[in-house]
Amino acid sequence: MSSPTISSSTSSLPPWRSIISGALHRNRSLPASRYLQLATVDQRGRPANRTVVFRGWRDPESQLQFVTDGRSALRESAGTSKAEEIAKNPWAEVCWYFPKTREQFRIAGKLQLIDARSTDGQPERQAAWNQMSEAGKVQFYWPLPGAIRTMEDFGEHELTLAPAADFCLLLLSPLMVDRLELRGNPQSRSRYCLLDNQEWSIESINP
Ligand SMILES: Cc1cc2nc3c(=O)[nH]c(=O)nc-3n(C[C@H](O)[C@H](O)[C@H](O)COP(=O)(O)O)c2cc1C
Numbered sequence: 001m002s003s004p005t006i007s008s009s010t011s012s013l014p015p016w017r018s019i020i021s022g023a024l025h026r027n028r029s030l031p032a033s034r035y036l037q038l039a040t041v042d043q044r045g046r047p048a049n050r051t052v053v054f055r056g057w058r059d060p061e062s063q064l065q066f067v068t069d070g071r072s073a074l075r076e077s078a079g080t081s082k083a084e085e086i087a088k089n090p091w092a093e094v095c096w097y098f099p100k101t102r103e104q105f106r107i108a109g110k111l112q113l114i115d116a117r118s119t120d121g122q123p124e125r126q127a128a129w130n131q132m133s134e135a136g137k138v139q140f141y142w143p144l145p146g147a148i149r150t151m152e153d154f155g156e157h158e159l160t161l162a163p164a165a166d167f168c169l170l171l172l173s174p175l176m177v178d179r180l181e182l183r184g185n186p187q188s189r190s191r192y193c194l195l196d197n198q199e200w201s202i203e204s205i206n207p
Contacts, residue, residue, distance in 0.1 A: 004193075004201040014200050016177040016192045017062050020096075020105060024054075027098045036096035038066065038172075040111070041089050052170075054096075055128055063171040064094065064107065067128050069145050070115045070168040082168065086111050092172060102182040107174045114169040121169060129163035140164035180207060 007015040027033035039049045055065040070082045090110040097104045114121035129137070141157040141164055143149075177192040187207035192200050 004203040006195075007192075007200040007202060013059075014062050014174070014177075014192070014194075015202055016105075016174075016179065016200070017057070019179065023098045023101055023103055023105070027100045030100060033098050033100070036094045038092060038094050040085075040092045043085065043088060055131070058124060058171055061173055063112075063173050065124070065128065066170040066172070067132070068113075068168050068170050069140055070113065070166045071144055083113050083115055083117075086113050094172065104180045104182075106178040106180075107172065108176040108178075109172050109174040112171045112173065114171065116163070116165050116167075121171070125163055125167070125169040128169050129167055134159060137164065137167075140167045 034054045038052045042048045052066045058065050092111045093108040095106050114125045138157050142154050175194045179190050181188040189205050189207040191203045191205050
């Protein structure tokens with residue numbers, strides 16, 4: 001059995017980063033190629049999955065950036081905020097399929113939520129807010145997500161330079177990346193794992 005290749009440089013970008021960036025580039029004609037599924041585990045230990053938009057990388061760690069509303073999703077873990085949920089269980093996995101190049105990336109790692117109270121990451125949170133469209137910003141002033149719909153208060157809102165109070169930047173720090181390429185027979189599959197010494201191992205595995 002062959003031993004895994006070790007990506008030797010700890011200072012450069014992780015070895016999977018240019019591969020995902022390449023997939024993003026080759027699929028750029030498809031706006032939906034920036035949508036991916038983010039799975040978490042709720043406080044009952046059950047899976048929770050939703051589509052989110054990839055909002056770019058946060059370097060130097062190559063974290064994936066998303067934006068989200070920090071208010072409770074009112075699942076069975078109602079009463080706790082997203083920040084509390086993530087603090088209790090930060091583990092998550094995204095599943096990202098690129099239709100044009102027919103490749104799937106599953107990226108597992110830990111989440112970090114940057115909300116209005118966070119001491120770290122406010123410049124990035126502000127930058128993410130600046131990049132939102134007006135229609136996207138206004139949603140952060142709408143009534144509580146997931147609550148029973150009673151009022152029709154989904155109109156316009158005066159927008160400020162500062163992010164809405166519930167606007168959060170969500171960061172995923174990858175620890176494992178599994179890439180499956182459907183093109184070819186047999187298909188190709190590789191696994192990248194972050195080792196304790198912060199180097200990445202790369203293995204070609206059976207599809
Ligand atoms: C195409 C698409 C893109 C979406 N993008 C986001 C996003 O970037 N951030 C987000 O919080 N929710 C996004 N949503 C909504 C989520 O999928 C989900 O419905 C919402 O966040 C509530 O999920 P929760 O109960 O887990 O909080 C998107 C939905 C779709 C269909």
